[in-house]
Amino acid sequence: MKKKHLMVALGMTLVLAACNNDDEQNNATDVDESADIASINDETITEGEFVSYMKNEFGEMAFNQMIQSYVFNQAADELGISEEEIQAELDDVKEQFGVESDEDLLEMLQMQQVPVSDLDQLKEDFIIPQVVIDELRFQDVEISDEDLETYYEENQDSLHQVEARHILVEDEETAEEVIAELEGGTDFEAAVEEYSEDTNSIPAGGNVGFFPREGVMEENFSEIAFELEVGEISEPVESSLDYGYHIIEVLDRHDSFEDVREDIEAILTEQEARSPNEVVEELMNEADINILEDDYEEWFQLPEPMM
Incomplete structure (x- = not known):
């Protein structure tokens, strides 16, 4: 590659x-x-x-x-x-x-x-x-399998990524209300349209894409997202940047060697x-x-x- x-x-x-x-x-x-x-x-x-x-x-x-x-x-x-x-x-x-x-x-x-x-x-x-x-x-x-595996072992934290969507609201009380609606069967994207303050992610149904543990999303958001299982919705997460409160759902995870193999190959190929x-x-x-x-x-x- x-x-x-x-x-x-x-x-x-x-x-x-x-x-x-x-x-x-x-x-x-x-x-x-x-x-x-x-x-x-x-x-x-x-x-x-x-x-x-x-x-x-x-x-x-x-x-x-x-x-x-x-x-x-x-x-x-x-x-x-x-x-x-x-x-x-x-x-x-x-x-x-x-x-x-x-x-x-x-x-x-x-x-x-x-x-x-x-x-x-x-x-x-x-x-x-x-x-x-x-x-x-x-x-x-030429990049060997051993090269790929060694890089993975040494850089797992920076290679792992999750895909998530969220709803951003002003206060914790509203966040609790939205979570209750989601638990009651409200569609997540519909809740995004109705409640989210994050206008950038609304067109994508609240989806913010894949991101690593550090360096992209705000600290509290990233920490909770990496703790959630796929399909799990968080409790209210206070924004570390004072934006309000996030309700986060993880959609996918890339945290195995096979998940990130192509990314590693691209990194090592570029280096060589x-x-x-x-x-x-x-x-x-x-x-x-x-x-x-x-x-x-x-x-x-x-x-x-x-x-």
Whole structure:
């Protein structure tokens, strides 16, 4: 199992490109250097002036990005990365962003100022590099059953989790009344709708999801939740943050080795994997890159060495 960071490529804008190397797109318009493309009062801007301006302002960055884009696409070919793998990565990204369609994902990324204009560019500039990085990061990682079991024995408290839902009310008297209604057959979610002060969890029927013993939920809430059996409802639990009183029901528990095995594997795999920067550095250093025009020699930059 591989533990993936969500689109490492999105967080590496100085390393990866927003430069689509599709020849048809890049050469869609031939440059006519003498052509007037805009006028401002009595002055005109030629296409040649515009291209020169863009080259001077952004040329070095775009040049390096374009080289890196080629390196990643060649690496993808060498690794035999399939369309199915690319689509699987794209589906993972959509799931983690909470969207279902390609169009919604593009819109969300554009709102976050990620420079993508269409799905092909998204795949070319971000999805393919991400798949390549993951393939190489985890290539030599091997985690044994003994490694998993040892980690579990040493870290049980932080690995165990419970899933719970709750009803938050202002005072203990109200909490007692709600508990009585639940014992009398009132549906828990209906009671959440009627009584709970926790507006964030009301849409989920009071469900706050899985959480570990420490570091997520308030102390009193967590302590009682970890004492309850699945399906058991607590007595009134006073909030340690003065929110009022909780009525807690535990829905599920992950407290055996098998329950958390995949989580442990993900943790250990990530610990053993190479960093994304290390992978990029290796790819760029191993590529046979020759700058054929002297004017561009000073522009080309390899990634900084890892410290």
